[in-house]
Amino acid sequence: MIRALAYRKGQAATLALLAALVTACAVFAPFYDRVMQQALVDVKLTEAPALDTSLVIQERAVPVTDGPPPNVPGPRDLMAAVPSGLRHWFQEPSYGWTAEATVPHRPLNLSGQVMSRTEACEHVTIVSGRCPKAAGEILVSVADEKTFGYRPGQVVPTDVAAQAADEPARERGLVVVGSYREVRGSDYFAEPLTGWSGVTVADVSPAVIRHEIWLTDDATFADGPDALPDPRSVAVLRLAKDRVGIDEIGSLAAVAAVHESPVLNGRQTVPDVRTGLPDIAAEIASQVDDSRVLVPLILAPLATLCLVVLWLVLVTITDLRRSEVAVARLRGQGVRGARRLLAGELVPVVLLGAIPGLVAAVGGAWLAARLLPGEAGLELRVPVLVSLLGVLVVLVGATWAASSRVARTPVDELVRRSATFRRGWRMRALDAVLLTGCVVLAVEFVTGGLSGPASYVAPALFALGVGLVLAYLITPLAGAGGRALLRRRASGAALGLLDAARSQSLRSTVTVLTVATALTVFSVDAVLVAAHNRDLAARQAAGAPAVLQVVGADLGAVDAGIDRAVHETGDRRITPVVTIRPSGDPSITTLAVRPEDFARTALLAPGALPADWVDLLSPDDIEPVDLTGRRLTVSVSGGVLGTEEPAVLGVDVVTDSIVYHRDLGPLPASGGARLGVDVPCADTCHLSALTLTGSVGSSMSGSVTFDRVSVDGQPVSLGNASTWTAYDGDALTPGGTDALTLDVSTDGQEEVATTQAFFAGSVPVVATAGARPHSQDYSITGLDGRSRAADLAGRATRLPGAPALAVLANLDVLRRASHPDSQAVLSVWLGDADLVAPTRRALAAQGVALAGVSTLEGVRHDLDRSIPTWAVQLGVVTGLVSLLVALLMLALTAVSGWRVRARDLAALWVGGVPRGIVSRLAVLAPLPVIAVAVLGGAAAGLVGAIVATPSIPLFAEPPEVDTLDLATPWLPVLAVTAACLLLLGLLGAATGRAVYRRAALARLKEGV
Template sequence: MSGLIVTLRGIRSRFGRSTLVVLLSTVAIAAAVLVPLYSRAAAQSVLTDTVAAPPPIVAGLTARSTELEDMSTKVDDRLKATPIVASVLGSPQDTIADSVDPAIKQKSRGRIVFRPGACEHLTIVEGRCPGANELMISDRTVERIDVHLGDLVKLPATGGSSRTTLGAPPPVNPSFPVVGIYRIGDPTDPYWETTGFFGGSEFNEYGDGTKIVDELFTGTESTVLSIPLGRPVASIEYPLVPEKVRLGDVPELLRELNALSAANSIEDVAFNIGLLDSLRNADRQRSAITAAVPTVALPLVLLCWFVLFLVVAAVTDDRRAEIAVGKLRGLSLGGITRFAVGEPLLLIALAAPLGLLLGIGLTNLAAGAFLAPGVDVQIGWPALLVGLGALFGAVAAAVLGARETVRANIGALLRRVPHRSKRSALVVEAIVAALALAALYQLLVGSEGQSATLGYAAPALIALLAGLLTARLLGLVARRRLPRAIRRGRLPALLAAAQVGRRPESARLVAVLTVALALLTFAATIWDVSSANRLRTANAEIGADRVYVVNATEPNQVRAAVERIDPSGKLAMAVTRVKQSYNLDYVDLIGLDTERMLAVSRWPDKSAAQVAEVAKSLDDASAPTVQLKTGRVEVRATVRALQQQRPMSLGMVVGEPGAPPRSIYLGPLKSGSATYAGDLTCAPAGCRLLGLQVRRYPGDNAPGAATVTIESLELGGTPLDAALSVPGAWRPTEPLPATQTMDISTDDSGLTLDVTGASSMDIVAQYGDVAAQAPVVLAGPAPADDPEAGSFTFPLLGKAPDPVHVVDHVDLVPRGGDHALLFDGPAMVDRAERSAGLNTDQMTFEVWATDAAPADLGARLAAEGIPVVRTENWSQQMTQLGRAAPALALRLYLFSGLVALLLALLALVLDAGITAPWRREQARGLRLTGVPARALRGMANRENLMVLGYPVVAGIVAGVGGAALVLPAIALVSIDGGDQAYRLGGWWLLGSLLFLLVALVGAGLVLRRVRGGAR
């Protein structure tokens, strides 16, 4: 009991130092406990984010069947056998639908659907929600097929008559009244996320003119089943509830999902499971976190132990006199050891629960600050065992810290002889340095897997190596400066070199400071680079603040809708995308509106001025577009050198939106001047001039030639400005067949076409309202035989290949990533219309918008006839990237660097406080011998500069240099690595250096105050 009282009194008398021991032990235990706690919380976070990425219905379970009897019972029975799967699914949504051909004035096709709750997710603009044997149709259907509220609509099943039995009477198809008209609400509502609804846009129809209409909703299942000879399909959709997917349930969940997936269908019920892929991806991220977090946290734990070792050594050394008295009184080595380490061991025991609580608190703080919503901290045996291990490590550090003082003889204790470094310490340092160099070598030249494993450990090894070298360098410099200062009579330099060189504690503090500064600088550098890469990746993956994937039939439909919603051109932009296969890979083709690109798009790696230059370079315009309309076309032309066996004729090529080009016959060629005429019929949207042609007689492969000078073009008696006298406005079709030649010239008389041909193919001169080669921005290798080609042909939006020219080669393009072609979409649509037409089957239509765009833009697009299928958000993507496995590991690194610096500065201040009394005694003794106060102040300043300056320089160099070495081995954005840019992106490094400067200035002021200057 008396020993405990003495220990408690000692703690009270040295309260400040005791508090620091508790603080260091608490931080060490908390850092260790963070490994299992943060690893599990981070793994749960990436699991939640990964399974929440797809729409809930897509990620969940969908059961479909044409056998409707007892379908729900079959599905429920199956889910009872997989209780973990059932526990993560939400309430089911039933749907039953049948394909019908409404028998009305115009041919149409749609689906009659019963889906409980549909009326709550639609806007009823007229009438009411339907009941049994009643219909509700969309406002678009009213306009398209001329059916109205109150009309009776007969609903024969699609193909029903072809399924009648021979000799059986024809079915009596039911008729149902239209009692309601709805408008599509928010198509991105999770209620509609099966993506199979609302296909009745303005231009959506079959080749025979049958119009596709939106769903016809009814109020009961029996109404759908009443369609004779129908083929109804029932589905039950179980949306995933991401928050219910817990990390501990994943093994059993995977087993049950694999069992469901292997069965695929049960008793004619087909299952579609979207969760399996998400769980596999989440498991890869969890593995990355599990590998990274311990490697990141371990250096902090070791640093805490070492600082604790220094603190206990300094505190024990300050008790030299007490320990000497104990030895004089005959205490045994065990008794002296208990007396010396009793205080720190009691303080460490007190710190154990505090460290556990701090680790839990920090993990909770991280969960609330940047982990996925709903992530809680799970405290289990791993955390307790790791905390116990950290406690034992702290005890060992304390015992080792007191060991040298306890084993010193009485004379050394009373004379305060500085400890000397032993050869064993040099051997340990050499071993550590060798291991660090070996690990760095393996990192730089090892395999990809080895580099990834060592990527997070390497910074600590570099920092440790830098700390050891800096400490040794400081001692060497101090010893070399001492005789030089003696020779030159520089007293402040002599005293400073003597103070630094004779105390091994100075070298240890320098090593700790260097390691801490290197870790902080590395963490700030790599976090800065990773932040820039997350921004870069989000810009490449999303492309704008908001992206709406819409359901449309052709590009001009989307463009016209966007122009009506945003006439300013500053808020939204229509985009057409195609994923084109090439050489066992895919190339993203992105056609956007270059006039709106600067205001709307987010470009990776480019400033606003650079984006404006890109938009300018993508301008595909050449001669002015010649717009045409229905009317009589007249062409005044002079024909010379006419050679023909069968009559050749003159034609004009025109194009119109959504259709391939067509030729207008203007009459047979005849020598001399004449007027050629033909009737042109255009759609309401109008036509445009694509070219003029010399038409060969069908099947005539005999040689023929003619020189035709086009003097004027008129439409309905009005002259057309077709740039007939403008050089370069007209060009031959490329490439010309080997059997044809065409020379084009212009002068004041008009456009002259000198043609020859030995085949039945028509000879076409193109009007150059677009450039000969389409300008494109290329990311990645060119989709051509030569990956470095600057000009090549490749199908963009049309069915035929387009000649393209690369105007800019970039690493990434918005929404296209690292292998894409980006171009002027409207111009490319025009190009497709002059060749084989648009390849609409492969197109995806999107609307990109800024944050300033209306919040109800999705509803406005639906009202324009292009319902939204999916919405993607740039800010949400940035949040997701900030919660991916690499970012979570790097956040811990940044935290470790800050804590390491604070611990090192605390150790420095504590050492100054412990040594302050006897240093003041030394200063007073030197003053008595005649040393001026100015020299003593110079000594203190030089010493502080050496102890603080060397670590600053070495730590920053080691941190930045280590980042340069390690960056290629560390995934900055995703666990797959991918395209990464190694450049700073913000203020993190500069901010950390500013924080370091403030901390060092503060530490210097504290040192001067604690030591009392030269007084």
């Protein structure tokens, strides 16, 4: 066997390399699949907030209207709710208590939590003082220490729980024993302890200022008359992430069962279980399901190509051993003996080739495990062993089958001095079946009839069809071309074409090169399109290179912080954005921005917004009516009659975006009057509206003129009547200099108003497709959550950082008569991630706390860490291996046919063709065939990519806003095609040159 291998080293090496490739692909797939899944688990569990990966069980007393609250069971009793089989996945639980700690304070109370946990002090950094050891002792955060001036030894008065509904408020003192700093990255408490010291919470009544979590001893929560309000016993089970892999993740779904545990029922207490593990487990399970489809399907075309080439190689190699089979048959060894002869030589080769293939697969998987996130190691599992066994069976089976094919050849054919070759257009039955199947599938594929997983293999089948057609066309075309050139005496080119036309391996070479190039181009296209779309989705989701989420809605403080940051950095790409996402489905989100700053800061998709959108959203040049003083007076004349009571005249004044309404009094039934009212305008405010209010359900009619408006005796100009907008149906006319006349006629409308244009109702907006008006009454949600009339100024395909249904509005216009409420999410968008630190500092200096920071890189990073991404990235392997297979095929063609070609070249030389021409012929002859196959394959790959890419899942979850862009990345695709052309061409020329060197006259004496 060794001698046999040594005799045809090139063939053996090619076959072994191909076997290695097949083995590597087959074994790498399950390894990679497993590594991906483990990486996914690691990513999901690592990146999820501690609260989501922990199981937090709390129990609090049911609020009672009378009498003391019922006793709450101790923290350790809560563990009864956790099934014993589940505890293995968690670390040792920590126990403790949590209660509300409200400190009477002016003007606003301080509110927050006080908590105890097992060994809490060991999981924070104590900056000053000591750990609480007794009831009533607290450790405050360093931020609270700074914000509220707490010092060790200070007694902080705190409300205690009322024992009865009519009990007057009582307090107890909590003694500050020190301060702590939270350990960054620690998940011990399963929730953040700090980050909101001094933040005003206005959307609760009454508004409060928040303090951070205070740590204390369990004894602080003892029952009694001084018990703190709303005490909860707490058990925290933090996930032991190193014990949880892909095989265990399903068990975590059982955590959901704790929610329904009956153990805690039957008491006058409320169990509360918090965990995100079931959701995480469900998301991982969903992506794992994707991987089970994606990985095999992405590798299936490659595996098919490898197997086809393996078969072609085996057929070629065994055909080259026909004379040896003939020897065996003539010596009476029969079919079995002849097969043994071939298989005995070739099976060891493929088995030896499988060894480096296995090593390559393990190495590749190891590399993948290092490149993918997480600490996933290589696991030798059943699927890997099954794949290895399967590929060995396939390799040996294919070798055995190819050996049998030749061994069964009748002896008379074996001893024939030259094989009979078919010429012309006759198609083999197998090719015909393949071609028919490919054409049918291609038609289905192109017409969209093929969807889902089948569409992933369609490009390969389509390429196979193209390859077969090219293979059958190229022989007669090359022959005809060669003869035509010969007639024109272009002997060099003619001989090249004729040489190509009579090549016995031409069809299989063309088919394989076409399919391999198509797969390479398709893979590159798919990988780049997927990366491009992840980038687009990340830019859309992030909105800006960095976004700081602000706690609270103090736009004034944020503006001050931004001014400071701009001043310090000299970078103007820092801008506030208020997002109002009303409840309801569907709802239209309002993105309130400062257009010019937003334009330079946000990641705007080209063409997504109208070119002049900044101008469209810019405020008009109408000036507001300024009031400075305390007493507003106005003269009224005419009369508006209500059906029951006289209408009451009122004014709306705006200061700091807050609207204050003041009534001046009832209008006189007839004649004139001068009415006055106190207004909160000592530091200047704006007059936004004049109102007339009747009784509920009443009608009003008449005409009233307002003039001689003054504040503290100083006249105020109302401006032109055109700067005022009347209520629909009411007439508004100039009533003379700085006078307005309002004609009123209402039926059941209790209030009418005329609004100053600076605060006028309609806000210009740029809206996405789904957010455009469906009726004339178009409105958006304002900063205060109320509906605001809007004008559609422009259309957008999408808005950065906003959902699909969204409008873009000018923040300063919206802010004129309203301010952000608790529904509004205030954020600061930055044009560069490097601005995060200085902006954070500037905002902190203004007392603005951050709820979080998101960056484009972070969003992109999250999107990159998913099964679909990792699976599609396998395309890189597919592309490279496909190209390698093409190179191998070309090498094999040269290795297997060099004797015949060398003899042909020698014959040309002897026949009088100059050596120079013979040399050029040897080098250049393979190139036209390679060019045709590569270009045909590239075209087939491109068509396949265009049609199939929409079916490939690019994301684990579809993005909220569709940013899909499947345009072909022409430059890389052309570069890859050129690279295929260059590499294959160089190899073709090099093998041609090598054959030429062997084209000695002695070759002519050799048998076939």
